[in-house]
Every structure is written in C-alpha cells, then in structure tokens.
Amino acid sequence: MNTTPNVHAMIVAAGRGSRFGASVAKQYTMLQGQTLLQHSVARLAGSAYIDKCLLVVAADDSTVQTLNFSLPIHYAMGGAERWQSVQAGVKAIVAAGADDSDLVVIHDAARPAVPNHDIEQVIEAAMLEPYGAILATPVADTLKESYLQSTAQSELVEETPIANPTISSSIHPYAKRTINRRHMWQAQTPQVFRLGQLQKVLHYVTEHELTITDEASAFEYLALPIRLVTGSRQNIKLTYPDDAILLAAIINAQS
Template sequence: MKHLQTLESLKLWAIVPAAGSGSRFSQTELKQYQIIEEKTVLEHTIQRLNDLPLTGYVLAIGAQDDIAQKLPFRAIEKAHFCQGGVERVNSVLNALNYLSQIAHPEDWVLVHDAARPCVAVENLLALLEYAITHKTSAILAIPVRDTLKYVDQTQKVKTTVSREQLWQAQTPQIAQLGMLKHAIEQALHDHVMITDEASALEYIGATVHVVTGRSDNIKITYPEDLELARLILQSQQKSV
C-alpha cells in the first residue's frame, strides 16, 4: 500500500493484553494457551501482528504466568513483557507506561486481543494505512447484521433496535501512544467504564474512525470457539 512507506520515519508498536482469566472460557484453563494447529492461540495472534512492520510488541501478562516468556514467538527479538492488571484496561495502561520509557508519544500503537488469532493481514494493513494517511485513531469493525432486541430484566422484548448505524467493534484498535495513554488515564481517573481503547478516546473527545473488517476476525470466548478458529485459520491458509 502506497502510504506505508511513511513507516520508514514512524514507529509502530503492538500491545497484546494477555493477563485476563477468561472465566467464560474456563475456570481453570487460559484460552490464549489453547492449541490450534500445533501452536497456542497467542502464538497465532502474534504471528499475524508481525506481518506488519512492527518496531516491537508488548505482552501484558499475569503475575503468575510462567508460559508466555517461554513460547517461540515470531520475531522474538521484538518481544517485550510487562505485568498485566486487574482488568483489560489496566493491562493496556501498564503496557503503555512500559512503552513510554522506550517510545515516543507520537509513535503509533495497535492494541489487539490475545484471543483474536484470525485477523486478516489485509485488514491489518488497511487499518494501519487509514490511521497514518488520515492521522486519526481507528478501529476495525463490522456492521451489525442481526436484528437487535431491547429486553427487560424479565427477558421480555421491549422493542427492536435499529441497526442502521450500529457497528460491532473488533481489534486491533490504533492510536498514537501519548493520546491513548492520556485518554485511558483520564477515563480511569473519572471512574468511566472502559470496554475498549476507542471508548477511552471517545471520552476525551478524540476522533475515532471505523475501518471495515471481516466477520472471521472472531474473539475466542467460549470453548466451542476454538474449533471455529481452527477452521477459519485452515481456510485462510488455503486461500493464500
């Protein structure tokens, strides 16, 4: 893509929050360390991110994690590790604080879920090109397809919600290091609920754009998602 040559004068980092317990997946097993095609989910995820010209990537891991630093990640020389936090947003902020010691506030940072191993390379490139070309924060997302219902506490349908302007957010989400760090710090200080990086940026009034992703960029949440991710990865490999 023509605008990516500007990366020669820019630095791009990736943050992967990988400290969560994933209780919806299992009470005892971490989803990022489940095996698909002889690799952990986390290894697949890092492999996809390294299709970009990363300066480095930071994994925010749990204090008791004795697995991540032993994995044979692609471009292992670019790997950095920091301790994660109680919630995803705390892990991301810890990684941003780590990066602030070795990176510039205007460096670009991609934040990507550890359990999204199927993100397409063309979507990664499209997101990066859009952000750099337009000098804006951006996220991958897809338009909501299904009919949405607003339901009360008794499971009674109250109304059908228009999906015309609704998009389902995905990751990666990209912003400049200094802005994202400030946004998350401000939101946490004000006790605002942060569910993704875009919500923190929205809170401080920063512009965030949507770049159309793909429906196969799934997040592994439940055990049955592992088989779906395996099928997606196999299909993507065949199409290369």
Template sequence: MTTPAFWAVIPAAGIGSRMRADRPKQYLDLAGRSILERTLDCFLGHPRLKGLVVCLAADDPWWPTLPSASNELIQRADGGRERADSVLNGLLRLTELGAGSDDWVLVHDAARPNLARADLDRLLGELEFDGVGGLLGVPARDTLKRVGTDGRVVETIDRSVVWQAYTPQMFRLGALHRALADALVAEAAITDEASAMEWAGYAPRMVEGRIDNIKVTTPEDLQRLQRNFAKH
C-alpha cells in the same frame, strides 16, 4: 507515501473463565500452536512493526515456554486488574523502549488470532493521516433489540448506525495514555481503547474489516477457528 511504522500492545493477563479450561484461553491449542502465538503472527510478520509489548500476569508460567518469548521484537509488561490497567502498563513500557507520544500504537486482543494481514494494512492505510485514530469493526447484520430489565423488548434499534467493535484499535500513544489514565481516575466505564478515547471527547473512526476476525470467548468459538485453521 508509505504507511507509518507502528508499535503493538497485546493485553494477555486475563484468565478466560468462560472457556472452562485448565489454563488461560490465550494458551489453548489452535491447530498445533497456542492462540496467543497465532495472534502475534500477523504483527511479527509485518515489516513496519517497531516493537510489541505483551502484558502478562506476574505469575504467568506459560509464556516462558513459548517460542515467541525469545523473539527480540517482543517485550513483556505486567498485566493489571482490568484491561485498561494492562494497556496502560504496555504504553509505559513502549515509552521506555523509545516510542514517542505521536507514534501509532495498535492494541489487539490476545484471543483474536484470525486477524488478516489485509485488514491490518487497511487499518494502517486509512488512519495514517487521521487526527484521532480508530478501530476495525463490522456493520451490524442482524436486527437489534433494546431490552428492559424485565426481559421485554423496548424498541428495535436502527442497525444501519450500529457496528461491532473489533481490534486492533489504533491511536497515538500520548492521547491514548491520557484518555485511559484519566478515565481510570474518574472510574468511568471503559470496555476498550476506543471507549476511553470517546470518553475523552474524541470520535474514533470505524474501518470495516472481515467478520471472521473473531475473539475466542467460548469453546464454540475455538472449535470454529480450529476448523478454519485446519484448512490452511
């Protein structure tokens, strides 16, 4: 049996202030193309993609200049104040495009351009019959410390039960929409889609991916990826 078709949502309305650049980080150059275009590549090249929504700031002047802006698989939605608001807008746009509540939706960071096709296929394959969904991640490799407000170590955390959460994060459209909407109304602390699902009482499944599926947060992250892409 083949893996299911899926939709994708890319929240890309952030400004990435820590990059200290003249534009949002998703539009910075990565080996001749923008980070956002590199991020889109893995999805747009997948035969089971039904459609993709990019959530953008209303006054975004950079998106229309990209070749990807004219791709018929990509639709635009308004970004929101927080990531969860942007993703909710993206889910509503998918519904307008014909996505059903039981369809799989993969939410992926706009500034995470090094997603490997093998990881995407692994996520789809391992979660296709899952009752909840889940996300890519990697087990913690370093010793972890819990620190108090005074900066002193309180305890060492058992790293065997700790994972770093990556994206894509894959959930059913209807369940994710309800979880995000209810969490926002309750003013719950939501940092990603999985945390919204956890807040709603679900237990997302972790799927191990590659450690180099990094998110560009600092100039050093971009320099590292520049070197990797230059080898290809």
C-alpha cells in the same frame, strides 16, 4: 502531525477469560498445534509495519516464556482490568523512548484469525488520523433489547439488558424492542492510536474511575474521533467454547 510514525505492537494477555470456562487462561488454548497467543503474534508478524511485540501478561504467568513466537518479544505486567493492562503497556513503550506521535497497535490474544490485510489497512488509516483507527464490522443481525420476567409469577424482574440469557428455571429473557442497527458496528482489534493521545485518555479514565470495554471507548468519553475501518468477519474472538470450532475452520481455510 507525523504521518510516518514508528509503530509499536502490543497484545493484551493478562486476563483469565472467565466466560470461556476453561481450566487454563484463554490465551493458552491450543488451536491447530499452537496457542491462541502464538497465533495472534504470528498475525502481527505478517505486517510490514511491525518488527517486535510487547506482551502484557499477568504477574503470575508461568507459561508465556515457555513459548516460541514469530517476533522478538518484550514483556510488561498487566493489571486487574483490561485498560490497566493497556496502561502498563503504554508506560513500557514510553519508557523505551517512543514519541507521542508514534502509533500503538493493540490486539487481543483471543483474535488469532485477523487477516493480514486488515492489520495493514487499520495501521495505514491511523497514520492519517490525529487520534487513531479501529477495525470494526457493521452489525448485520437484527438487535433486540431484552428484559427479564418470571414465568411462574408473570412479574417483571429487571428492565436492563443482560449478557447471560440463562438466569434460572423460572426467569427468562424476553424481547423488549428492536434496536436500529443502521449506525451500529461491532468493534474488533487491532485498535491503533497515537501514543500521546492514548496516554491522555487513559489518564482521564483513571482520574474519573470510568469503565471501558475497549480503548476506543476512552476516546469516546472525550468526543475524540476514532475512524472505523471495515474488517473481516473472519476476525472473531474466542469467547465461548463453540468459538474454537469456528476459529479452527477459519484458520484452516486461511492457510
């Protein structure tokens, strides 16, 4: 195993950020005079291991090439799903002549406050692993599984966990049980993987039509070990409008 591989950085920026609810794509939200995407590229630029970056963007993106970045930039066209965008980025990296043992650093455009130290830590951890490593934080809050119930009729509506707590004026979420958080972690990015192994697991996802929410999930389907590297709680993701207030405060405090 090559423990001193080349490192290829990729930022996935092809999504629209529907939960954020803005009229522009989330990665172009302005924060302290720059877009989230520019901030995220600048964070990667602070790593001694990274000297260029691949941006995976939507085919109709007319904004990205009007921006200035802290690294030399290359582009790939993304897909409808995140994993399809990552797959497009991986194909571009392979086409450029990368080796299977090289590392791919995958970062979210919507995580503009990741500390430089964390980026170095996760890359260095991945260099010692056959598959890769990701930044993550242990869950600190009490976790509740919920169910939905109609208050008007006192009828159970649904027993599955929900993402959106606002359903209707008569249907509300209720606590079903507390989940043991002892082994629970919240995944962050960057996530860093061996290029050849990442290709294989993404092919498996495609072949079996699986749903994944991050690249580590693909490795989990095949029971392949991905190391967890404890990251900073400053590395939050812009998902909802209120997150912008927190991110602005964090970036200001870091500068």
